Amino acid sequence: xxxxxxxxxxxxxxxxxxxxxxxxxxxxxxxxxxxxxxxxxxxxxxxxxxxxxxxxxxxxxxxxxxxxxxxxxxxxxxxxxxxxxxxxxxxxxxxxxxxxxxxxxxxxxxxxxxxxxxxxxxxxxxxxxxxxxxxxxxxxxxxxxxxxxxxxxxxxxxxxxxxxxxxxxxxxxxxxxxxxxxxxxxxxxxxxxxxxxxxxxxxxx
Amino acid sequence: xxxxxxxxxxxxxxxxxxxxxxxxxxxxxxxxxxxxxxxxxxxxxxxxxxxxxxxxxxxxxxxxxxxxxxxxxxxxxxxxxxxxxxxxxxxxxxxxxxxxxxxxxxxxxxxxxxxxxxxxxxxxxxxxxxxxxxxxxxxxxxxxxxxxxxxxxxxxxxxxxxxxxxxxxxxxxxxxxxxxxxxxxxxxxxxxxxxxxxxxxxxxxxxxxxxxxxxxxxxxxxxxxxxxxxxxxxxxxxxxxxxxxxxxxxxxxx
Numbered sequence: 001x002x003x004x005x006x007x008x009x010x011x012x013x014x015x016x017x018x019x020x021x022x023x024x025x026x027x028x029x030x031x032x033x034x035x036x037x038x039x040x041x042x043x044x045x046x047x048x049x050x051x052x053x054x055x056x057x058x059x060x061x062x063x064x065x066x067x068x069x070x071x072x073x074x075x076x077x078x079x080x081x082x083x084x085x086x087x088x089x090x091x092x093x094x095x096x097x098x099x100x101x102x103x104x105x106x107x108x109x110x111x112x113x114x115x116x117x118x119x120x121x122x123x124x125x126x127x128x129x130x131x132x133x134x135x136x137x138x139x140x141x142x143x144x145x146x147x148x149x150x151x152x153x154x155x156x157x158x159x160x161x162x163x164x165x166x167x168x169x170x171x172x173x174x175x176x177x178x179x180x181x182x183x184x185x186x187x188x189x190x191x192x193x194x195x196x197x198x199x200x201x202x203x204x205x
Numbered sequence: 206x207x208x209x210x211x212x213x214x215x216x217x218x219x220x221x222x223x224x225x226x227x228x229x230x231x232x233x234x235x236x237x238x239x240x241x242x243x244x245x246x247x248x249x250x251x252x253x254x255x256x257x258x259x260x261x262x263x264x265x266x267x268x269x270x271x272x273x274x275x276x277x278x279x280x281x282x283x284x285x286x287x288x289x290x291x292x293x294x295x296x297x298x299x300x301x302x303x304x305x306x307x308x309x310x311x312x313x314x315x316x317x318x319x320x321x322x323x324x325x326x327x328x329x330x331x332x333x334x335x336x337x338x339x340x341x342x343x344x345x346x347x348x349x350x351x352x353x354x355x356x357x358x359x360x361x362x363x364x365x366x367x368x369x370x371x372x373x374x375x376x377x378x379x380x381x382x383x384x385x386x387x388x389x390x391x392x393x394x395x396x397x398x399x400x401x402x403x404x405x406x407x408x409x410x411x412x413x414x415x416x417x418x419x420x421x422x423x424x425x426x427x428x429x430x431x432x433x434x435x436x437x438x439x440x441x442x443x444x445x446x447x448x449x450x451x452x453x454x455x456x457x458x459x
Contacts, residue, residue, distance in 0.1 A: 012343055020340040064250050066243060110250050110257060116217070116317040118259050119250070 049109045049123050062108035065122040071099055072133055080137050085153040089141045100130040135175060135184060145169050206232045206294055209302045212258055218314045234295040241294055259318040265290040270366030274319055275306035280370035280429045288431040308369050310378035312416040325415040326367050332411035333404035334387045336396050355393045362390035364432040371426035377418030382426035384412050385438035392445050402449035409446060
């Protein structure tokens with residue numbers, strides 16, 4: 001729950017200053033090479049998604065977008081949940097790659113590109129989710145401590161409480177996208193506390 | 206549970222629509238209405254029967270206002286105070302025939318099948334359904350005192366999720382309950398009073414331009430609203446409208 005609710009509190013304090021200025025920005029032209037390039041790349045993705053439905057296939061060879069969405073959700077739920085460890089995360093990383101391959105080869109998107117097509121919308125979104133799932137898993141693998149709402153089972157105290165590793169992980173970080181299939185780059189900003197003493201929450205006494 | 210579904214199919218706004226009949230079987234009584242449609246679509250795709258049925262949905266927890274289906278002659282189906290995604294198949298009987306239609310209103314043209322274009326609501330909000338504030342840190346709670354009675358009424362009005370059930374239920378396709386809820390929500394609070402006169406004028410004018418019908422006070426909107434927005438908000442809208450007529454502090458022809 002903490003994982004879900006944090007965004008609710010953080011977003012209104014962080015984003016609006018940036019968004020407010022946008023009100024003075026005029027209409028942005030679509031008549032630019034960047035726009036053409038983006039349009040072209042989306043179209044290519046769409047065409048690739050349509051291909052499976054066009055080739056000759058055996059019955060039961062193709063699956064719906066929902067089929068793959070549920071399969072991805074199940075991997076995340078089982079192996080990248082609130083409680084995770086190196087073994088489960090490594091397993092998840094392989095499974096996500098396999099499922100993504102399978103998705104691109106066997107997903108069936110009915111309809112066409114030009115008309116209103118919610119299945120296509122779902123497929124494009126799911127294609128992004130694979131990337132996001134892989135990043136979440138890579139990030140969870142990278143952070144070997146138990147911190148916040150997440151519990152690395154290898155990192156716990158004798159009586160089963162979360163064990164942080166302030167020596168190695170006292171920073172906030174962001175991963176920079178490096179293109180499809182490329183590992184993201186980690187950018188760190190150390191957390192230096194001057195006036196407070198670092199402590200651990202304890203609900204027992 | 207097994208059901209026979211009669212679903213409105215229409216390729217786009219200009220195409221001629223018709224009802225098509227499909228059967229779904231082995232549906233769990235715990236299934237939500239939209240999950241039942243997911244199962245139908247999976248079946249339609251896998252068995253190459255037809256294009257999947259297009260329907261709007263997003264949060265599936267009753268707060269986004271995207272899902273809106275006319276089910277057996279009632280917006281959001283045969284239950285009170287819920288959206289379509291909160292309707293469960295246990296509300297039906299095994300073997301039922303279910304008629305599923307999109308919202309029908311001039312201001313909400315069909316995009317495809319059960320999906321309608323509700324951007325008319327966005328245009329009404331853009332006309333005045335906001336308050337102008339300086340961005341920056343969020344003010345602390347209680348810096349502006351609001352009497353409990355008004356806070357409660359404003360919160361009740363703010364529950365509106367803009368789903369369009371009020372328009373769909375109304376024989377005139379009037380948007381008065383929606384606009385009433387938005388106007389009342391802001392007019393009841395100190396933050397909203399600064400722009401209250403201009404707001405009500407702009408929103409009502411925009412509503413009329415967009416082709417919504419007039420209100421004849423039958424209150425089908427109130428009966429079908431998934432958030433049970435009260436008709437008193439329509440009265441407050443009329444009152445705000447009359448108030449701005451006499452206020453004189455708005456620019457004419459704006």
